[in-house]
Amino acid sequence: MRTIERLTSLGLLAWFCCLSAEPVQGGKVLVMPVDGSHWLSMKILVKELSLRGHEVVVLVPESSLLIQGSDSYRTEVFTVSYSQQELDANFNELRKGIFVPPKSTDFLLDIQRLIDFTNLQVRGCESLLHNEALMSRLRAEGFDVLLTDPFLPCGSVLAHLFSIPAVYFLRGLPCGLDLKANQCPTPLSYIPKFYSGNTPQMNFPQRVKNVFFSFVESYLCKLLYANFDYLASKYLEDGMTYKELISHGAVWLLRYDFTFEWPRPLMPNMVLIGGINCAKKGPLPAVVxxxxxxxxxxxxxxxxxxxxxxxxxxxxxxxxxxxxxxxxxxxxxxxxxxxxxxxxxxxxxxxxxxxxxxxxxxxxxxxxxxxxxxxxxxxxxxxxxxxxxxxxxxxxxxxxxxDRPLQPLDLAVFWTEFVMKHKGAAHLRVAAHDLNWIQYHSLDVLGFLSLVLITVLVLTLKCCWFCTRSCFRKRTEKRKSQ
Amino acid sequence: MRTIERLTSLGLLAWFCCLSAEPVQGGKVLVMPVDGSHWLSMKILVKELSLRGHEVVVLVPESSLLIQGSDSYRTEVFTVSYSQQELDANFNELRKGIFVPPKSTDFLLDIQRLIDFTNLQVRGCESLLHNEALMSRLRAEGFDVLLTDPFLPCGSVLAHLFSIPAVYFLRGLPCGLDLKANQCPTPLSYIPKFYSGNTPQMNFPQRVKNVFFSFVESYLCKLLYANFDYLASKYLEDGMTYKELISHGAVWLLRYDFTFEWPRPLMPNMVLIGGINCAKKGPLPAVVxxxxxxxxxxxxxxxxxxxxxxxxxxxxxxxxxxxxxxxxxxxxxxxxxxxxxxxxxxxxxxxxxxxxxxxxxxxxxxxxxxxxxxxxxxxxxxxxxxxxxxxxxxxxxxxxxxDRPLQPLDLAVFWTEFVMKHKGAAHLRVAAHDLNWIQYHSLDVLGFLSLVLITVLVLTLKCCWFCTRSCFRKRTEKRKSQ
Structure with missing residues (x-):
């Protein structure tokens, strides 16, 4: 009974007040949207966050396509080093190839147009980063979370600069950079590469094509993200790549589910919100x-x-x-x-x-x-x-x-608020982020174990050979002496 | 305008009735539980399914530890070829080593005890499978779903025999067989092996240990599941392994989340319900x-x-x-x-x-x-x-x-009902199930591409050599003729 006495004398069973969970009513959300159709669905989340009592600030470049002010959120317009005409011309250039019969060189032309487009956006981001007045005002606001679509890099750069967690809202990134950055396994044997025309059920030639496409993709990735890498390296850390930058995203809200996406592995911080744009239905005239x-x-x-x-x-x-x-x-x-x-x-x-x-x-x-x-x-x-x-x-x-347990919009709001409350989602971050390619695939370990195995084998063989030889020699000497 | 006229004449905009979603009110659930603590949390889901209007039948061996009848579900007791005493003795044997100082041989002894335990359970399952009256009665019931813990194999065997989708409810399986069977990537470089004492942050020796443990695990897996493989092969398809059998599970309800489990990849049909056992709290006396x-x-x-x-x-x-x-x-x-x-x-x-x-x-x-x-x-x-x-x-x-968007119990009920409604969850099943180990890792494709590369290289070199030689020969002949 000594133990029980000791426990009670220690006050083990005394009152201990729980620390209470920090509420996020009235959190502060900074939004760095991507223009065009990307904004149309993000706006749904932005408005809902505002409705639920959060203070939302949307950053808008002065030349923009669809992003406009609203009663439900505040906008901060920033000047950019390009005009509306330049933006429109650039965007039209991007869509140019559509009504022209394709040539074999169009593929590279398309890539070049996309690079020109993102290049302009990077210039816009630099305008913002050099806008010291706005930048220090934003920093001083003390936002709880940054909501952005990493299709363009400016949001992630701001989150890093302001040391606030980022929530990503996207359908995916060219080259599957979202999956690569988030350490999501994507076996080439059953996950079709973009534009390969494959389905998950692939025969041998299709799997060869899939692997071949992944090689091409790796090369294109470097071209496509060179601008973004430059931005991360110049304004954040020397040598930082865009992939490394976005790998810090706390939660990825992904606008798909498995009625659209082929079934594949997911990571703990990937939240599927496909169909978030199917809002409540209104009445219609008879035929339109x-x-x-x-x-x-x-x-x-x-x-x-x-x-x-x-x-x-x-x-x-x-x-x-x-x-x-x-x-x-x-x-x-x-x-x-x-x-x-x-x-x-x-x-x-x-x-x-x-x-x-x-x-x-x-x-x-x-x-x-x-x-x-x-x-x-x-x-x-x-x-x-x-x-x-x-x-x-x-x-x-x-x-x-x-048939889902929760509406995509509610899920998106929940996880944005989760990141605000818990200052990120560190418990969902895999340790793979700290490993290089060789370590991740355990190639160094397998190399080491092979070396050990070979050494043991060689030593054993040498021993055997030595024993056999000395045994043989002794016998020969014995015979000779006989 | 011809197109518009054609469209209207075709009746394109005519009324078309949507097929309505099939309701599952009053679905039929067959439950094959695992005894002991495994049953304690599964019972929570079983009772809830019953409360929500489903007809639940729980299969109970006549010798059992904790599984009992209840007002909220029907039980079907089946005779087994072992007595309650034999079961108790077997279970006590399993716990025997706890209060005895461990020896180096205890490890294998523990494995042997576990095999003896599962062996008894396999015998119990065979008793059920040979109980023709009960089996045909169960088959005739036309269950919509089978709920089981694949820690023991009988539930999966029944689901396969009755051709009904299976929902798995578990904390995990020895050797990580649940992850292997469900094609869930488990990189050894940052996901600690069971009992390795590692955390996700591993240095080189720890990673070597992790890989070494995985080799040992593969061997143990074969020993541990030999009984189950025998059952699947004997009663279902010749040569079928237990891993193959459970790979058909529609949804895996897993009793953990990332406050307990190390963060790791997931598959689309893995649903985390950690904490399902933290039920509503009741009042307590002062000190107990x-x-x-x-x-x-x-x-x-x-x-x-x-x-x-x-x-x-x-x-x-x-x-x-x-x-x-x-x-x-x-x-x-x-x-x-x-x-x-x-x-x-x-x-x-x-x-x-x-x-x-x-x-x-x-x-x-x-x-x-x-x-x-x-x-x-x-x-x-x-x-x-x-x-x-x-x-x-x-x-x-x-x-x-x-802090979660939905209670684990609601999530578990939702997915069980989902499987009942949609007769499985085929859209979440990855195509990796149809690939062998070599195909999954694209080793055949990489081999083929290497072969192509080597062939091209060799041919190019041969060509160069041939050209150089013939060029050299011509010059020599020319000189000779001069």
Whole structure:
């Protein structure tokens, strides 16, 4: 009983007050968005964070495409070293190849256009970094978290400079840099490379193609991210790469799930929020048609021409039977959410690969923008309507997509708030970040163990040989002496 | 306008009824539990499924330790070829080594005891499989899902025989067979092997140790699962291994999260439900003490001896300051849930490794059951009370653990119902299951590409050599003729 007495005398069972969890009501969020369609879905999260009582500041370059002010968040406009015209020209250049028949050299031209585009964005970021007044005002605000799309580097650079955790909101990065930076295993044997045209079930030639594509990708990665590497190295740490910079992201909110993405390994800090853009549905007029040209005179009475229409509301209408889309991920998810089979015209960027996924799942047909005729359109429509499998598969996909324990928006808000509350998500960070390529694959260890094994083998053989020889020699000497 | 006319004449915008999602209210769940502590947390899910309107049937061997009937689920008792005494003796044998100082040969003895234990369970399973009346009755029931802990093989065998999807509920399997079977990447360079004593941050010798342990593990795996392989091969498909059998699991409900498990890759069908056993808290008397022996006479007045106490309720009491535990995962999570630092006495099974994790995180101290004295206990208690870091770290861990978008029980119910509704979770199954080891690592592709590279190199060199030689020969001939 001595132990019990000692315990009670120590006051073991005395009152001990728990430290209480720090609340984040009224946290401060700095947002560095990427312009264009990227902003359209991020805006949903930004507005929701604001609605839930957080103070949100959105950084907007003075020349921008879609980012605008709002009542629900504050904007900080910063001057950039390029004009609106220059931006528009640059963006148009990026889309230029779409309506021109492709040549073999177009591939490199596309890469060059993308590099020119990101180069301009890097210049914009440098304008911000040199804006000392704004930078010190932002630093002084004491933000809890930085929300950004790492498709462009400025957000990550700011998070590093201000020492605040970053939450990434994206569909993915060219070259799969998001997966590489986050140490997410991506076996080439069953995860199709971007634009390889492969599905997860690959035969030997397809797997060879996949590996070959990964070599090409590694090379392109260096070209594509040279600008970003320069930015990280110049403004943060000498020699720091962009991959290293974004590897510090606390949580990755990824705009896909496994109705779109092929099944693959995930990391603990990867949160799937595919379909976040399928917002609540509104009522619609009877029949609508998007048409931006001069209205023709012979439009049938049951067709209504409109310049802009709420795509998701339209798809949600029970009479929507086929969705014509270029295959951007927002549209793809609106198609999946509303279970509408698709006729797809991929234009540029990730769209070709997005379309491939949907066609491979049997819920879409692909048409080329350059070769399309009213005959092929009609034939495709007939096919999608008469062959019920398209609709059946799409309904199945949609049911799986919509059957989730939590809405993507709630999940995105939860994890952003989690990072604010706990000042990051260190418990989800794998130790692989501290290893180089050789260490990660245990090549040094395997080399060492092989060396040990070989040494032991050689020594054993030498011993045996020595013993046999001396034994033989003794016998010979014995015989000789006899 | 021809296209528009054609579209409308085709009835493109005509009404098309969506197929509705199939409801699973009143689904049928077959449960094949594992006895002992494994059952304690699975029972929580089983009861909840029943509460939510599903018909649940639990298979119980007539000789069992903790599994009992209940109002909330139906039980089907099956006869087994061993007696209750034989089971108890077998289980006691398994725990035998705990209070005896270890010898170097104990390691193999422990393995042998575990094999003897599982062997008995396999015999029990065979009794069930040969019980034709019960088997055909179960088959006729048309269950939607089978819920089991693959620590023992009978559940998976039944799921395969009845062609129903399986949901696995477990903390993990010896040798990491759960991860291997589910194709989850487990790099040896930063994921510590069981019982290696490593943490994710390993230096070179520790990484060598980790790789060495993995070799030993591979060998032990074969010994450990020989019984299960026999069962799968005999009753299902000739040559089928247990690993192959459980690779068909639709969803893996895993009783851990990253406050306990080291951060590591996950697969899409792995759902973390760590802390599912931290149920709602009940009121407690002022001070309690578990004591199963003859009550001593000199117990202080503020200590109440009890034979059995509700551990989680006790830990939830604000006066609970230190938790003495053997380090089973249920207890560990009750400690984490309630933010109580721990003094841990690992006994057998996974407990040594569990304790190592908690000690490495700075929220616990380990004591040996064989060497413990009241002095070491008192010194450890003093340490945990005086050094505030234990409590601080535990509070932090607890806050992270409790800060989740959905309760583990709700998540477990959701995914079980998902599998029932969608007849599995095929969209989460990776294509890696169809590849062998060489294909998975792309070794055949790399071999082929190397061969191509070498061939090209050799041919180029041969060409060069041939050209040089013929060029040289011509010159020599020319000189000769001159």
């Amino acid at each position: 048609w998007r048409y931006t040209g001069v209205p023709p005179t012979d439009v049938p009475e049951n067709v209504r021409l409109m310049k802009w229409l709420p795509q998701n509301d339209l798809l949600a209408h029970p009479k929507a039977q086929i969705f014509f889309t270029h295959g951007g991920t927002h549209g793809v998810y609106e198609g999946i959410c509303n279970a509408v089979p698709m006729v797809m015209f991929p234009l540029f960027g990730d769209q070709g690969d997005n379309v491939h996924r949907m066609v491979a799942r049997g819920v879409a047909e692909k048409l080329s923008m350059l070769e399309v005729t009213s005959e092929t359109v009609v034939a495709t429509i007939r096919k999608l309507i008469n062959d019920k499998s398209y609709k059946q598969k799409m309904v199945q996909l949609s049911q799986i997509h919509l | 003490w578990r004591y199963t022996g003859v009550p001593p006479t000199d117990v202080p007045e503020n200590v109440r001896l009890m034979k059995w106490l509700p551990q989680n309720d006790l830990l939830a009491h604000p006066k609970a300051q230190i938790f003495f535990t053997h380090g089973g995962t249920h207890g560990v999570y009750e400690g984490i849930c309630n933010a109580v630092p721990m003094v841990m006495f690992p006994l057998f099974g996974d407990q040594g490794d569990n304790v190592h994790r908690m000690v490495a995180r700075g929220v616990a101290e380990k004591l040996s059951m064989l060497e413990v004295t009241s002095e070491t206990v008192v010194a450890t208690i003093r340490k945990l009370i005086n050094d505030k870091s234990y409590k601080q770290k535990m509070v932090q861990l607890s806050q992270i653990h409790l």
